[in-house]
Amino acid sequence: MSLLNYLQRVGRALMVPVATLPAAAILMGIGYWIEQSSSHPNNAIAALLTTSGMAILDNMPALFAIGIAYGMSKDKDGAAALTGFIGFLVVTNLCAPSAVSLIQQIPLEQVPLAFQKIKNPFIGILVGICSAEVYNRFSHVELPKALSFFSGRRLVPILVSFLMIVVAFILMYIWPLVFNALVEFGIHIQKMGALGAGIYAFFNRILIAVGLHHALNAVFWFDVAGINDIPNFLGGAKSIAQGTGIVGVTGRYQAGFFPVMMFGLPGAALAIWQCARPENRAKVGSIMLAAAFAAFFTGITEPLEFSFMFVAPVLFVIHAVLTGISVFIAASMHWISGFGFSAGLVDMILSSRNPLATHWYMLIPQGLAFFVIYYVVFRFTILKFNLKTPGRETEAEMAEMEGVEESISQDEQGESRNESLARRYIAVVGGSSNLTNIDACITRLRLSVVDTDKVNDALAKKLGASGVLHLNKQSVQIVVGTQAEAIADAMKAVSKKGPISAVLPTQTVSPKIEEVVAPEIKNDSPQPALATLVAPVSGEIVMLEQVPDAAFSSKAVGDGIAINPTGERVVAPLAGTIVKIFATNHAFCLESNEGVEIIVHMGIDTVALEGKGFERLVEEGAEVAQGQPILKMDLAYLSEHAPSMISPVVVSNSEDYAQLVLKAEKQVIAGQSPLLAIIK
Known part of the structure; x- marks a missing residue:
């Protein structure tokens, strides 16, 4: 497996613990609203909600270990998650300051500061990866009959416990070096101030094309390099009291995303719609409207971004540059708002009463300005360079697309629409014989195939995919929007009913289960x-x-x-x-x-x-x-x-x-x- 493919797996697994953040954001957002609105200085309900949210944030390192161990396990079994938690407990207890003092025979006051920060998402990620690898290799090992009770999944926590002793021993000597390097990196970025925030935002968008933005986010949003932007912001008053949250600073790696996601990308959607051929505008308009609303309301932008990422890469680079500029402006002006999920309207409302939110309402006029900028720049670029954004296809191409969509509506007998659509996606990736693994994240099908050359990108897009990304010869991602997980589940379901043949470029996408004609x-x-x-x-x-x-x-x-x-x-x-x-x-x-x-x-x-x-x-x-x-x-x-x-x-x-x-x-x-x- 290539390094890129492995990092993809880690990035996908990171979404498991990160998915807990919306719960923390909602609990703490409502808690701050009640606290600010109440005349009583110590409102019990507000305290209940904010404390519940902090319970999630305070344990994010453990959640990283659990979530990654589970997310990277081969069969997504709960035993893998338990293994990650056990590994995290062993490492963090053995590397606690008191344990280091005892094991290394040094006074407690001489123990490096790094060990006070051993409960760190970086350690959680490390433990989660190690635990998943052990689980994948040993969860089906059969021991002799006398020890058969400890076979299979029961064996893994035992092995991980011993492995983590070795890992902890190694960390006792290298963790201070790694920790200091991460802190220096964080300090260097922080010294760049608003410019550093803008540079981060640019690479955040660029890396979304290969799904590695999650790894970058871990550095700036969580306590890997000492920045910890999201948890510190959501912590609000507690973060301020502890000195980890700084008014006008904490949240600067998030705030500038609101003008882009809520306003800028909808402006791009308007430009794409207006640049479409007149006969295609109704169809493109409905697609762009849905994608723009998702971006504005929830901050989910991948369906819209992938609609032009591959057909017009220059637009995506422009989008990344504008995102960096937006984050730089918001950080420079100290217009701060934060999010627990993404930079949409819901998160903006929830964070508005947070003590760390400063002049957050100024992000709205900034957003309106970016709506105009995106619209003008995208419209000019599309027309000037005749870019093939959605709706600018020829009449023949659009007619073929209409024929495909009509075939999708005619569902297989007894199957749901998702199952019918899933059957067609299997066909366009080369059929059952070419498909070796099916997975999904929020907006993408992440598929392992025997040969990506057999994937029919054009027909996948005609099925509604925003983009198709070939990572290597065995890995392909298809961006289908927020229904990705439902389609992936349907693909697994229809695969069990029987093999599905590949669809050729000249065929319409309505394959049945067929016998492959093979040589005698x-x-x-x-x-x-x-x-x-x-x-x-x-x-x-x-x-x-x-x-x-x-x-x-x-x-x-x-x-x-x-x-x-x-x-x-x-x-x-x-x-x-x-x-x-x-x-x-x-x-x-x-x-x-x-x-x-x-x-x-x-x-x-x-x-x-x-x-x-x-x-x-x-x-x-x-x-x-x-x-x-x-x-x-x-x-x-x-x-x-x-x-x-x-x-x-x-x-x-x-x-x-x-x-x-x-x-x-x-x-x-x-x-x-x-x-x-x-x-x-």
Whole structure:
């Protein structure tokens, strides 16, 4: 897995704990309203609400550990969250000043200041990542029968406890260095004042294209570099009393977003609507109106931003520059307001009574000015450079879009609209055989695929996607708006009903479950082979049509052969890259060095065993040699608990090749016996 892909996972997991902030914002916002409106100096209800909100903010480091461990776990199980919390407790208690004093045999007053700040979101993130990695690797380990109670998920907290002792020992020596570096970075940014806030805002928007803005936000919004802007602002009076909140300063990394999100982007939406072709304005207007209202009311801007991010990148750069200018102006003028979710009307109202909100109402005239600026700049740029923003397509392109939308409205019988739409999204990303993992954040489908080249970007946009981002050969993001999670859930649901074929660029987007037409397997061929697969497991050959699973026997997943295993070792049939190992370790996808895409699926319905009986020997992204062990099976256990151990070995892109030639006899040996030859 690439570093970018891994950071994507971390960024996505960060949204789990960050999603608790709206609760804190609402509780404390209402509490401040009641406190300011009440004639009684110590209103009990106000105190109740603000204290409840502070309970969330005060424990954000622990929430980071819990949320990231859960969010990065392979099966989103509660045991992963518990593991993160246990790891956080072990580290923070071992690195507490009193413990450091005892372990390092130094006076308490000589313990570095860094250990007083050990309960830090940075530590929470570190612990969460470590806990998730341990969970993903050991949550399905089977111990000997005498210790079987501690097998699987029960084993993980034990392992994490010991691991965190090692982590804590290392932190005792390197945490002061890391902490001091982070503080220096924070001080450097803070010394830049309003300019630093503007620079941060510019990169906040630029990085949204690859979803890494969450990592940047953690530095400025939470106590990673000593800034802690959001919690300090929401803390209000308590932050002021503790000296962590400074009137006119705290909130400057948030305030300037309000004029952009509430006013600037709606101005851009108006320009895009007016620049659309006359015959397309009604359609584009409804889309822009909905996106502009979402930006104004809730501060959710991705649907609007992605409508022009890829079709007109120059507009997105202009948008990032204007955002930086807006944040710089608000910080310079000390027009301060903050948010717990995003810079929309709801958060502005909730924060207006916060003691740290200063001249917040001036953000409204600033916003009106930015509405005009965005409108003028966007309109001029679109017309001057003839940018293909929504609605500026040709009549033929719009007619094709209308045909697609009409096909979406005709839902599959017995399915909801989301399920019907999900079926089409699966089709445009290359079908079931190309889709290996489905996930979502607030506005994006985050999909892992065998090959992003098979994703049909144009048809995805015709389905309503604002943008399609290819991160690497196995990762793609589709921006669908706030319904992303619902569509992702629907995609998972329809995937269980049966395989869905890919849609070609010339087809309309209304695929049914179909059999993929694959080349016939023959026993011989005069043509030279592109590549020859070896048997991934020892056993007896079974024709694919005899596999007791319709998805494989119909060759909808791809053409190939099956093996009824007698051995317990599963190896790579070709040299290449392991692009996917399923969370339950029962199957893996391999892309060979020749471009052959292979799925090895051990047994039928073995996913229901939740990984029991399987042990992975390599990780996703590993480069493997032909014959290298990939999985280890407990064949006795699997034969007893699985409906069938007949194991399909299919070439998922078999339609790309002229012929598959069966090279095996009745019995095969893992890593030695030739199995299939691929004829180009």
